[in-house]
Amino acid sequence: MFVDHTLESAPAASRRSLEAVTRSMGHLPSAAARLATSPHLLDGFLKLSAMFEQTTLDPIAREVVVMTVAARNECHVCVAIHTTKLTGLGAGGDIVSALREQRPLDDERLEAVRQFTLEVLRTAGGVGDEELRAFLSHGYTEQNxxxxxxxxxxxxxSTLANRLTRAPLDADLSRMINAEAS
Structure with missing residues (x-):
């Protein structure tokens, strides 16, 4: 149903974002090509993800948030991409496996991020004082x-859009992930 747009077939308002993704990744992943159907969603996701990368959470903690959401929402494309990102950041295989399998992390500080993420999702943001204090007790801040x-x-x-568009783990992305895993 959803089209894998090319730079030529994408709506004009999506082309600049697709060009940026292509430069960044070295190819145009199907997930981005399909999201291009909505220039606003594609551009919004890229801007928000870039802003999230600038937050005060450390890079691995950010990836714990992303992988917790991706695994919970069963977005195989996001899980694959962020598995590669975690590996590139030096996260151990035990962390990556636990996140992929939605299991507790051995690292208490990262587990606090995972648990807090799940609690925010479970309560739609209505996190209780005790749960918030538990998160903060691991050195995190209210800003975090x-x-x-x-x-x-x-x-x-991202995960909902990728699932809706049935974005596949395309060959280029699979090769990239396999090359980084070896």
Whole structure:
């Protein structure tokens, strides 16, 4: 149903974003090509994800948020992309496997991020004082708590859109992931 747009076939308002994705990844992934059907969604996701990358959460904690959302929402494309990203950041295979399988993390500080992310999702943001204190007790701040919400929003949009468009794990992305895994 959803078209894998090319730079030529995409709506004009999506072309600049698709060009940026192509430069960044070295190819145009099907997920982005399909999201191009909505220039606003594609551009919004790219801007929000870039902003999330600038938050005060450390890179691996950000990826814990993303992978928690991606695994929970069963977005195989997001799980694959962020598995590669975690690996590139030096996260151990135990962390990656646990996140992919939705299991607790051995690292208490990262597990606090995972648990807080799940609690924000479970309560639609109505996190109790005890759960918030538990998150903060691991050295996180109220700003970090709001940044987790930002990550959840950004990657909920992405995971739901990728599932709706039935974005495949295309050959170029599979090769990239396999090359980084070896």
């Amino acid at each position: 708590a709001l940044e987790v919400v930002m990550g959840i929003g950004t990657y909920t949009m």
